[in-house]
Amino acid sequence: MNFIDRSAESIAKSIRRNYDKAGSEAVLKYSLNLVINTLTAIMVAFLFCTFTGHLYQFLIAFISFIMIRFVTGGMHMSSSLTCCIMTATIFVIASLTDFNYDKVFLALDSISIVIFLITVPNDIQGFSSLDSKYYPLLKLIAVLIVSSNFIIHSTVLTASFIIQAFLTTPIAYKARDILERRCL
DSSP, rough: OHHHHHHHHHHHHHHHHOTTTTHHHHHHHHHHHHHHHHHHHHHHHHHHHHHHHHOHHHHHHHHHHHHHHHHHHHOOOOSSHHHHHHHHHHHHHHHHOOOOOOHHHHHHHHHHHHHHHOOOOOOOOBBBBBOGGGHHHHHHHHHHHHTTTTOOOOOOHHHHHHHHHHSHHHHHHHHHHHHHHHHH
């Protein structure tokens, strides 16, 4: 059990001991696990980007990645620790991608759009209460979000979008499975 799971379990037990009307320990642990995981990833990436002088880029990467992931869905890691590490790494990589917007990034935004048109929504069943009749709308929203970068010309946005597009592909799922078999 990693530090995220231990922390969530400890806090859940404490809440149950001190507040009888709280939800079950399992539900509390699950919810706390998500919160601790997310906050840890954000704080690690925030601190790294602050120390490297990329705080503004971090904020753009964070907001854009969360926004596009909310619309597109995507791969989930099997453990909270690997999820935390992957999320922090994604935020840092996207934040440090700071070059002139040129044909390469234009191409990457176009590739993101094509991938999203093929894969969205991805793995949101069980995570979203959205009715499946709205799934085509998710494709449109994803395409509009990425298309906005044809006007903005942000390499940080491009990095967020292409990383998230990759995380909706079967290749990403295979890579995750290999990584988790070797590391866990």
